[in-house]
Amino acid sequence: MLFKYEVEGGNFSKAGFASSEIKKILKQINIDAKIIKRIVVALYEGEVNVVAHATRGTVLADIDDKQIYIRIEDEGPGINDINLAMKEGYSTASEKVREMGFGAGMGLPNIKRNTDWLNLTSNVGEGTVLEMKTFF
Amino acid sequence: MSAENQYHALSVNESLCYGCTHCMNVCPTDAIRISAGKAYIRRDWCVDCGECMKACTVDAFYVEQDDFDKIFDYKYRVALVPAVMIGQFPSNVSESEIFSVMREIGFTHVFQTEHTVDVINERIIEEQMKENVKPLISSYCPAVVRLIQVRFPSLVDHIVLVKPPIDASALFFRRKLQDMGIPDNEIGLFYVTPCPAKIAAVKSPVGEEKSSVNGVINMDFLYNKVLLGIQGRAGKGTRAAGDTLPNLSAKSILWSLTNGETPYVRGRCLAIDEIHNVIDFLEKIENDEITDVDFLELRACDESCAGGVLVVGNRFLTVERLHKRAQLFKDIHGMPEDLEPYTDYLKKKLSIHPVEPRSMLALDEDTGKAVQKMLQVRKMMCYLPGIDCGACGAPNCQSLAKDIVQKEAQLSNCVFIQRMMEKNKKLHGDHAIRIIEKVWGKDRLDKDCTKLGAKNEGM
Incomplete structure (x- = not known):
């Protein structure tokens, strides 16, 4: 099953929409609550990343009875040093974003912790593609 | 305690309920359906919050109490x-x-x-x-x-x-x-x-x-x-x-x-x-x-x-x-x-035992089957109008789609689908009326001047 959601850069009030929708789907196909939580936390962090850094993005989810594959693609500044971005506490978020309680540098590490497979690619000045898988 | 043994305090007085959609639309757990012109509460979905009772215009909901x-x-x-x-x-x-x-x-x-x-x-x-x-x-x-x-x-x-x-x-x-x-x-x-x-x-x-x-x-x-x-x-x-x-x-x-x-x-x-x-x-x-x-x-x-x-x-x-x-x-x-x-x-x-979950959201206990049902629900939604009018007897199109997949309703319960079927000569007008009467009760579409808001209300 394919699901697609748009994410608007800069609109923090809408961050969490895709994760809420995906959560509803996963509850309906009777996925264990703890696994749902991991997926939702990872996806929410991913959405916040797009909102905080990019101009726009899309969330694509593919769900079957064994796993969920999520691809978050954005148009934005991209990531200079992926290894650094994966480090806890490292953040390039603006002062404005931090004032809103985001940008503590925990996003990507938190996503990594909550997924079974993760792939991050980025082109500076163009955008970022984050792929993740969680097995049921 | 299993869901079947759950006691529920809310009931519908069938002689007072005339079959509208107020209760169904406000129920926070989508526990109400209309059938044969009366509201029915799905016992294991109901949390006894009382929203239906607050919304009812004719006091058809009552709370069973001890004598x-x-x-x-x-x-x-x-x-x-x-x-x-x-x-x-x-x-x-x-x-x-x-x-x-x-x-x-x-x-x-x-x-x-x-x-x-x-x-x-x-x-x-x-x-x-x-x-x-x-x-x-x-x-x-x-x-x-x-x-x-x-x-x-x-x-x-x-x-x-x-x-x-x-x-x-x-x-x-x-x-x-x-x-x-x-x-x-x-x-x-x-x-x-x-x-x-x-x-x-x-x-x-x-x-x-x-x-x-x-x-x-x-x-x-x-x-x-x-x-x-x-x-x-x-x-x-x-x-x-x-x-x-x-x-x-x-x-x-x-x-x-x-x-x-x-x-x-x-x-x-x-x-x-x-x-x-x-x-x-x-x-x-x-x-x-x-x-x-x-x-x-x-x-x-x-x-x-x-x-x-x-x-x-x-x-x-x-x-x-x-x-x-x-x-x-x-x-x-x-x-x-x-x-x-x-x-x-x-x-x-004062301690109580841990509270057991009893989710009513899963389409099937088996994830494989639930995914198949989900696919069917999404397919149904291609046809349903998304108006969420409730005229089918379910609170919204999504609920009807799930009811259809769970074999508790049919696609032709939707009044808009009925019109499309009539247009394509797949459904006779008389049959369509019979379907509506199944949900809303017999003779429900006949003129009735005593109903709520009509010129002889209550007479």
Whole structure:
């Protein structure tokens, strides 16, 4: 099953929409609550990343009875040093974003912790593609 | 307790229900369907919040209560009265007058539900000190506990495993009377309830084997009885108010209202009332969007228990009166004297078993089958108009799609699909009318000038 959601850069009030929708789907196909939580936390962090850094993005989810594959693609500044971005506490978020309680540098590490497979690619000045898988 | 054994307090009076969509549209768990012109409640989906009853235009919902005469099965007949009951009466009616009339109509003792609030409070704080999930969610409102079971099964571990005031006070007063030499089987404890959820909690408690309450009386019923009594006696009572009970503190008086619990628990606490607000917030908690809250006081009714569907008076006036009362007793602090010796006994008895999830959201227990059904639901949604009109007898297109996949409805239940089928010569007009009558009742589309809002309404 394919699901697609748009994410608007800069609109923090809408961050969490895709994760809420995906959560509803996963509850309906009777996925264990703890696994749902991991997926939702990872996806929410991913959405916040797009909102905080990019101009726009899309969330694509593919769900079957064994796993969920999520691809978050954005148009934005991209990531200079992926290894650094994966480090806890490292953040390039603006002062404005931090004032809103985001940008503590925990996003990507938190996503990594909550997924079974993760792939991050980025082109500076163009955008970022984050792929993740969680097995049921 | 299995879902099939769940007691539900809300029922539909089929002779009054004329089949509209008000209740179905407000039900927060999508538990209502219309069939043959009547509303049906899906028992295992219902959380007894009472929203349907509030929305009904013809009072077709009723709350099953115990027969009042059942109190006379007991030699000692105890009424457990919550503060919001006192808040129903204007301020010139005193608490002792209310209690004295209650003794005239048959109770031997009248006690207040919030008598044990201080012990509950201490137990909640003890739970907070343990290594626990965050935020803890109060177990006060039984409709919220049930809502979490059916809609937020992943959050059941957040519920504080401490009994609410109704059970705690029932335990205390029963024990106190026993200590006065009264045999247990002669004590009948009756709770005066502001809502159906509390009845359901007494009849089939979540997290305990058996409630120590013997019966439940609806607050609206008792209010009328007491008001008649007060008006009839014109100042000349035949009975005193009974054993003078210690006056309750402001904290106890306000415990059942919004922000009743939050000032007395540790850390960052939030109070949220009204079931849709509660659902919105629980969604955020479930998504881990909010992680720095320690305690949540969640109540299904707007203005908490003052907004209960069985509370007669205006909820804002009730809140105002109780705040005035609390102001009057603002100098009373700490535990009622008679409760102190029972603190240890009660504390031990206040724990409840972990609350079991019983999700009603899964399309199938088997994920493979559920995915197949989900695919079918999504396919159905390609055809359904997305108008969410409810004319099919389900609350929205999504619900109809699920009902179809679960073989509980058909695509042709949708009136718009019917028009398309007629246009494509796949359905005869007479057949379409028969389908509509199956949902909305026979002759439902005939002219009827006595219906609500029509020119001969009620004649």
